[in-house]
Amino acid sequence: MTPTTPAATEPTPGVSAWLRLHRAFMPDYNGKATAYWWSVVLLGGFTLFVSLKTLAAAPATAWWQIAAGTAIAMLAGFFPVRIPRSKNSFAAGEVFIFLVLLMHGPAAATLAAAGEAAVSSWRTSRRWTSRIVSPAMAAVAMFAAGSLLQAALGVLQAHGLLSDATLMVVAMGVALLYFALNTVLATAVPLLKRNERLRVSALAGNFGWIGIAFAGSASVAALLFMTYQRSGIGVLMAAAPLLAMLLATLHLFFRQQESDELVRLSRIETSEREAEQAARHVRELEASERRFHSAFTHASIGMTLVSFDGRIVQANLALRTLLGLGVAEPTQRDFSEFVSAEDAALLEQPLARVRAGEIESFAIELRVRQAGGAVVPVAVHCSFFSEPGAAAPCLILQVQDVSARRRAEAGLQHLAFHDSLTGLPNRRRFHQHLVRAIERVGSTPRLQFGVLFLDFDRFKLINDSMGHTVGDDFLVRVARRIQDSVRPGDIVARLGGDEFAILAEDSDCEHYCTHLAERLLDVLRKPFAVAGTEITTSASIGITISTAGYARPEDVLRDADTAMYKAKAAGKARYALFDVGLHAEVSQRVRLEGDLRRALAAGQLSVAYQPLYRLADGQLSGFEALARWNHPELGVISPLTFIPIAEEAGLMVPLSDFVLGRACGRLKEWQRLGAGFAELTMQINISGNDIAHSGFVPRITRAIVEARLQPQHLILELTENILMARLESALPALIELQRLGVGLSVDDFGTGYSSLAHLSSLPIDSLKLDRSFVQKMQVGSKEAAVVRAVVQLGKSLGKSVIAEGIETPSQLDQLRDMGCDVGQGYVLSRPLPAELVTTLLERIAAKTSRGFQNTAFDRPVLFH
């Protein structure tokens, strides 16, 4: 195995030093360029060496002359004469180089040329490669050219042709040759670096001035040489400094010329730049002016320049259009002419402040009057405007039509203050109207206002049974009818749900309002055609008049509402006027609420029992439990009064529990009194609040369990209205009760909206015909027909029919003849306290035990 020598992988220290040197000084030299450089440098060195050797034997005077010529040439190298308006310069040193050549031959000239080139390249280049190669090139070129001259002069002399003229011509020719050689040698370096070939045409371009200068230098040198030949060295001594001075002057002159030229050029440049800047400025100004002008002219918002005294100086198209002027120029007119009279002051005040310099701008909204008379709301922005060059500052007003925005605002306002369904003012808006009415009446006592409060008697039912769409449709039609019935100035509002209110102002409001109420009752009683069916309804109207003395709108509405409740309580479909007595009623109601709360705890409530009889055989079948309140001060209070109070005060649950517990307990007691009483039943009234209560079924169950009743002996009475209104939510509870065996009776049957389809599917055991039918029942009457129809309906549906409110024997007979199952009413028995029921039952039991056939109604003796 041959071990690898270190030299194979690493350059020897010598080579690496060369390489480093090469990289440092000749990084841009390729192989050829490098070879060329070295060749020229070596050749130059060699030429110098040969020249020095040639001169070695020369006498001292010759040496002095050569040294002086060389020194002058080198010195001149420091002061090149630059040729004006060209990049070229020539060193005047050439004259002396040529002089040395003519006087001492090529070897001496070679030294001078190398010296001059060293100085020139030192001055013009910072690269050592050119500082070294330039003198070498000059030496080679001069040695060659000089040797040729020497040879040529020798030949001329040999043929006797040497004269001043031929010398001059040959000197000039050799100078050109020297120059050409020098140029070729120098040009070769960059060409080799770029790997290009030398082209004669490119070289020729470099001739011209410098060539001529060289030729000129050579001719001067020849002249000096000839003078020297004739007159000796003295002339040269004198001429040389003169020439040096001349050249120095030339140098300085051209330098001065050059710097003057530079100054002139920079002046021209500066002034051109300034002119360009000024032109640009003007152009920019013009553009900005144009931009402003076009922004002003084409702006979509109205713009106007107004002088300080208010006259329009300029107005754009948008403003003219806004003011309805068309093409007419508003110039010179006062801007305030266009502002609507009411808003003139609005504009004048801030304008004065801008004029006074207090503020620079402001924005306001006002109305302008168009040429056609129409008033347009506008937003005005005004600011100080000073135009450069303008005689006086003015104001710039931007005027924008804001009617669209105003309309949108009005729309929003409308939404906020109007009911979206009917488009009528809403409660908030009505309040505002009321506030204003109260103020007006306060300031003008002869004025009066009245408020009608309308509530539809069966709206909830319509909504629940026929759906909300029908309900909405119904309300829209109702609203229209109300609106059509009032005077134009009256305000109709929808307060919510089916509540409407009307505000009327009049000098005799009571008269107007009662008339209006009657008219409305009439109009609203007529059927409404909604969703393919006819809906008949009625309204209850409460009225209050400002003479009651109001300060707050809510008091007005409260009193109208109270009056409306009075109308409802009085039998619906009527109106009631609020009076101070009603106030008492209301406060009484508030008082009763508190009393009832305490009454429940204090045991002031009791239960009365009204017997029910089977009409076919007169047998006692059961009782209806009716709540009683014996108020310590007010005496007996009707359940028609206190049940609604209990419902509103949330007292229904304890009240019902009390009645349930009592009645179930009593029934058990009474069922035990005799063998014939085991099947007696108890009918108990249930309110809407009860079935809405989540614990409803457990409460019923508990009452049954506690009394140890059989569920089928308890029958719950639910009015037809409540049943239908809450059908969906109540149904699960009702089905569960039916499953338990508890009976269900539809109370006040005939007053509600039950559909036959519902009746057959609902868990109902009996229909309790409303007493209004029974009471109006005469042979052949409409009511008699209804009763007969209900009885038949009950039979066909398999449900028993109970008639309540039987007051006369004739009614009793009729009902029995019709086949009505059960009867209840004063003619049979009034509601009895429990003790009297016990007495009654004991009497019946005694009668039965004595063997009497129980043929007809055993009525409580005390009441007949």
Ligand code: C2E
């Ligand atoms: P209602 O359920 O229709 O009860 C029947 C009402 O008719 C009772 O009035 C009764 O005294 C009365 N009445 C009975 N026979 C006749 C008659 O021949 N002629 C006339 N004109 N009236 C007769 P009352 O006791 O004043 O009860 C009024 C209403 O109060 C009841 O009407 C019922 O809806 C409600 N109510 C009574 N007690 C309770 C209760 O404990 N709970 C609930 N939720 N409501 C009750």
Ligand code: CA
């Ligand atoms: Ca009842």
Ligand code: CA
């Ligand atoms: Ca009833």
